[in-house]
Amino acid sequence: QDAFVAFHVDKVLVSKYLKPLQIGELAPDQPSVEPTKNEILVEEFRELRAAVERMGLLEPNQLFFFLLLVHILLLDIAAWLVLFYFGTSLLPFVFSLLLLTISQVQASWLQHDLGHLSVFRKTKWNHLLHKFVMCHLIGASAKWWTLLHSQHHAKPNCFHKDPDIDMHPFLFTLGKKFSVELGIKKKKYMPYNHQHKYFFITLPPLLFPTYFHYHTFYIAYTKKYWVDLAWMLTFYIRFFYTYGSLLETKTLNSLISLHRMLESTWFVWVSQMSHIPMDIDYDKNLDWLSSQLQATCNVEQSLFNDWFTGHLNFQIEHHLFPTMPRHNYWKVAPLVKSLCAKHGIEYQCKPLLTAFADIVHSLKSSGELWHDAYLHK
Numbered sequence: 001q002d003a004f005v006a007f008h009v010d011k012v013l014v015s016k017y018l019k020p021l022q023i024g025e026l027a028p029d030q031p032s033v034e035p036t037k038n039e040i041l042v043e044e045f046r047e048l049r050a051a052v053e054r055m056g057l058l059e060p061n062q063l064f065f066f067l068l069l070v071h072i073l074l075l076d077i078a079a080w081l082v083l084f085y086f087g088t089s090l091l092p093f094v095f096s097l098l099l100l101t102i103s104q105v106q107a108s109w110l111q112h113d114l115g116h117l118s119v120f121r122k123t124k125w126n127h128l129l130h131k132f133v134m135c136h137l138i139g140a141s142a143k144w145w146t147l148l149h150s151q152h153h154a155k156p157n158c159f160h161k162d163p164d165i166d167m168h169p170f171l172f173t174l175g176k177k178f179s180v181e182l183g184i185k186k187k188k189y190m191p192y193n194h195q196h197k198y199f200f201i202t203l204p205p206l207l208f209p210t211y212f213h214y215h216t217f218y219i220a221y222t223k224k225y226w227v228d229l230a231w232m233l234t235f236y237i238r239f240f241y242t243y244g245s246l247l248e249t250k251t252l253n254s255l256i257s258l259h260r261m262l263e264s265t266w267f268v269w270v271s272q273m274s275h276i277p278m279d280i281d282y283d284k285n286l287d288w289l290s291s292q293l294q295a296t297c298n299v300e301q302s303l304f305n306d307w308f309t310g311h312l313n314f315q316i317e318h319h320l321f322p323t324m325p326r327h328n329y330w331k332v333a334p335l336v337k338s339l340c341a342k343h344g345i346e347y348q349c350k351p352l353l354t355a356f357a358d359i360v361h362s363l364k365s366s367g368e369l370w371h372d373a374y375l376h377k
Contacts, residue, residue, distance in 0.1 A: 002045065002288035003154055009117045009323050037287035041343050045289045045320075048339055052321065057332055060325040065119045068110050072137070075103035083246045097255060101262040107137045108267060109310025115146050118325045135231030139239070140212065141220040143228050153322055156295035157275060158283040164271075165280060171202065172363060175280030179366040183373025193371035196364035203272075208264030209257060270308070273299065273355035274315035277362040278348075292319040293340060297348035299355045301330055308352075316347065 008014045026032060033039040052058065079099035086092040113119050114130035127142075134142040148163045155161035159168070159178065168174040173182050173192045182192075190198075220228050243252055279294045286294070299305055299313035312318060314329035317336055324332070340347040350358065 002042070002049075005049065006288070006320070006322055007150070007153070009121070010123055013123070033287075034285065036285045038290065038343070041289060042287045044339060044342075045287070048335055049321075051335070052324070052332055055331075057328040058321070058324055060119055060121070061327055062119070064325070064327050065110070065113065068106070069133075072103050072106045072110060072133075075099050075106070076137070079103060080242055080246075083243070088247055088251065093251070093255070097259055097262070100255070100259045101266070104138060104259060104263045105266045106307075106310070107133055108263070109312070111138065111142070111145070112149075112310060112312075113326060115142065115149060116322050118323050131228065131231050135228055136234050136238075139232055139235035140216040141225055141228040141232060143223070143225045144216045144219040147219065147223075153319060155283055156292065156319060157278060157280045158295075159280065161283055164275065167203065168280075172199070173366050173370045174276065175366060176369055177281055179369040180373045183370040183376070186374060188374065192367040195367045196360050199360065199363055204265040204268040205261045206264065207268055209260040212264075213260065269356055269359070270310075270312055272359050273352075274312065277355075277358040289320065289339070290345065292316065293345050293347065295319075297350065297355070298333075299350055299352050305352055313352070 005011075031039075033042050076099075079096045082092050082096040082099065111130055111134040114126050114133060117123055117126045119129065120126050130142045134140055134145060152162050152164045157165060157175075159165060159175075165174055168178060169182050169187060170189050172190070172195050173179045179192070217229075217232075219225070220232070239256065240252070243255060247255060274297050275295060278297060284291070293316065296315045296319050298316050299309065301313060305313045311326035311329055314326070314333060317324065317329040317332050318326070320336060321332065337347050339345075
């Protein structure tokens with residue numbers, strides 16, 4: 001299926017694991033596409049996929065990713081050198097904090113590339129460098145990320161299947177349909193009619209320092225990801241040794257807490273701008289292209305937008321071709337847009353600030369729908 005093809009680089013290797021699962025083949029007169037899927041669209045998307053492979057758009061430019069890693073390491077080193085050379089007064093502290101935050105966010109974009117196997121052609125090299133970047137440079141579990149993020153890609157914005165929308169209904173009510181359902185059932189975990197206001201002080205600054213920070217250790221421990229845990233400990237040893245030699249305990253704790261909050265804020269706005277404003281529903285078992293386009297949108301391209309978002313401004317292309325190196329998204333975008341236009345599928349692309357504003361607008365709209373349904377007698 002298209003999801004299987006999208007996720008796996010080495011088809012020969014993974015097919016070995018599939019052979020024991022084969023229970024038979026379809027009879028010649030049986031349809032190979034389910035009734036809920038657009039057969040013509042399925043075939044034309046597969047033709048597009050074949051064209052993408054022929055054009056070499058799945059081949060990574062390793063110099064591009066090497067330079068990304070170098071700039072991350074230089075920012076990380078510069079953050080420490082600022083405090084070492086200029087002291088630990090307020091101004092050097094703030095400048096070091098900003099450099100560290102930028103380094104960490106850019107590292108999170110690079111680990112995303114590695115987790116999707118889009119940096120090297122050989123899977124094992126992606127996995128190895130993924131552990132270095134995610135575990136050692138960031139301090140989180142690579143396998144934990146893969147476990148959650150693969151589910152998100154398989155069924156984006158599908159309730160109970162996409163872990164990225166598990167914040168519904170305990171923190172926010174998401175999507176028009178679910179907001180009305182929640183209101184009719186008189187469920188109220190939070191004052192949802194004000195969620196567009198409390199969003200600013202909850203999810204963006206607190207996702208990393210609270211939920212992600214503890215959840216990554218919890219999953220790594222319970223699932224016995226011992227190699228990941230060992231790698232993660234090297235981050236904390238390095239961080240507390242290098243910065244602990246310059247800063248007092250209270251200042252050191254402030255540095256790690258503040259940089260996690262800033263990193264979290266940056267990450268949440270970028271990651272949610274392409275999903276929260278889109279359709280959120282139960283799994284409708286649609287074809288691959290339709291399911292991804294309903295749940296994702298793009299942000300306009302510019303050098304700043306590409307760098308700031310780790311090329312996740314091309315969220316549509318990334319979801320359709322998750323193993324594609326990010327430097328090739330702009331090349332395939334016109335082809336995807338043309339296919340969408342041919343089949344009457346909306347291809348949304350917005351300015352960056354509009355995409356940010358749409359997060360708040362969608363939360364406000366969902367909250368109002370819940371409130372109206374909740375008060376309805």
